[in-house]
Amino acid sequence: MKTANEISASVIGRLPRYYRFLCELQNTGTVRISSNELSKRMGLTASQIRQDFNCFGGFGQQGYGYNVEQLKNEMARILGLNTPKKAILIGAGNLGRAVAAQMRFEEMGFQLIGIFDSDTAFCGMKIKGIPILTDNDLTPFCSVHRPEMAILCLPQAQAPAIVDELILLGVDSFWNFSHYDIHTKYPGANVENVHMSDSLMTLSYKIKNTEIR
Amino acid sequence: MKTANEISASVIGRLPRYYRFLCELQNTGTVRISSNELSKRMGLTASQIRQDFNCFGGFGQQGYGYNVEQLKNEMARILGLNTPKKAILIGAGNLGRAVAAQMRFEEMGFQLIGIFDSDTAFCGMKIKGIPILTDNDLTPFCSVHRPEMAILCLPQAQAPAIVDELILLGVDSFWNFSHYDIHTKYPGANVENVHMSDSLMTLSYKIKNTEIR
Incomplete structure (x- = not known):
């Protein structure tokens, strides 16, 4: 088993795909799957899958296959999906509104608690029941609610100043569309x-x- | 200089970033840049940049730096941005509408010529002047207009049947959000x-x- 720092970006990048795939398997009633079958259906080699899983201590027994629900839950735990982290959205234009409306944040370890836009014309509108506030509300809001992640759906020119402000407010994680x-x-x-x-x-x-x- | 098949996915993945960065440099009036300065500002090593560029025959002279406009145009040519490819959008929900409204397709080598949704409620609405058609219109439309790329912004469950249909219609390239x-x-x-x-x-x-x- 490796420490978090030793695990390569490419292994980490495959974890969400494993998780998604296991969710689908569970939804279609699959209880157990062999690493061969898993590899065939995911287009990876069985040895790669075993190597990936070994980074986290390995799951399942040689020759016996994986319990789908157990492996899915293990992936969710590794990805941190069970501990909701507070997130805010910066930018309520076309893309920001689509991201807010489309994404199932709770299923992916996040809770969207605030939406902000520099354009006061959006002020008072709501997305998923969350009112859109102006950039002036950012500091008081963050001081009270302490989000740790910000989704950046704003024009690149506005990003540096907003990121500076967010870092000072203790927001140090970014889902960056700019x-x-x-x-x-x-x-x-x-x-x-x-x-x-x-x-x-x-x-x-x-x-x-x-x-x- | 390597053939297209010999160039690794990671080199290809860096090309759009080079292109974007060169556009910014040009917009701020920079005429020439050394590989050292380019590497510092992009967070890559100078040797990596030279290796990447050498895949395409190399640009510029040792010790003399790169001409920004020339290098930008060269990147655009390599990426195929100057030859517009016809694209259609499948799925006019939140995400599809945002993608259609947000993206500057022409600047990235594409021309959006049609939008389709299985929900007839969207029928007759327009995005960027393009009317939303129903999935029933897909076959006649493609037979006449011959798009080569489809943007898939539809639910996963609907994707396999649509992709089968599109492949038969000669669409073999996909920007896939499903x-x-x-x-x-x-x-x-x-x-x-x-x-x-x-x-x-x-x-x-x-x-x-x-x-x-």
Whole structure:
């Protein structure tokens, strides 16, 4: 079993996929699955799956397969999904509203407790019952409610000042949809970037190079 | 210089970031940049940047730095951003509408030409001037307009049947926001997955393990 610091980013990146897959298996009534069957259905090798699981002490017995519910619960525990962390959303434009409306935060270890936008025109509107506040409300709100994570759905130009403010308010984790590179200034922050345009450009590259082949 | 098949996924994954960064440099009036300065500002080593660029034949002269505009144009060419590819959006719910409204498709090598939803309640509504059609319109539309890429913003349960239909219609590239694993059935398709919930769970993991340290 490895310590958290020894586990590679690629192993960590596969954990949510294992978790999702195990949820699906449980929903379709599968009680037990062999590592061979799991590997076939996930498009990974059985040895890779065993190596990944061994980082966390391994689950199940050789030749006996995995208990789906048990393994799912273990994944949820490793991912921290059972301990809700308070989150706020910064930016209530198209993307921010979609993220707030679409995501099942509770199932993923978060509780959305506040929404903020610099545009006062949104003020008073609600998403999932949560009223949209202005950026001026950010400091008093955070001082009282102590969120630890912020979802950044704001334009890149506005991001640096807001991140500075949030860091001072004790928010040190970011789900970042903006293109502001938080790690350059705050290397210790927990950051997950969702760079949608990078993904779309990568697809453009793949298409271009399929055509050439 | 390597062929497209020899270039690793991690190099390809960095290309959009180079491109974005060069656009910013150009917007702020920077004409020339050394690989050292570029590496410092991007948080990569100068040697990694040189290695990445060498995959495409290398750009610029040793000790002389890169011409920003020239390098940006070269990246755009490599990424295929200058040859617009026709794309359709499947699913006009919260996420689909946000993606359609938010993304600057033209700047990323795509042209959004059609939007479809299984819910006829959306029928007749428009996003960016594009009318939302029903799934029944998909076959006639594709037969005439020949899109090559589909953006999947639909529930996972609906994805397999739609992907089967799209593949038959000649659409073989997917920007996939659903959790349906297209590659298991169609290993030859061009796929870029945006798994937002995976990213959020990974952040949950990082926060949990920061607290432990």
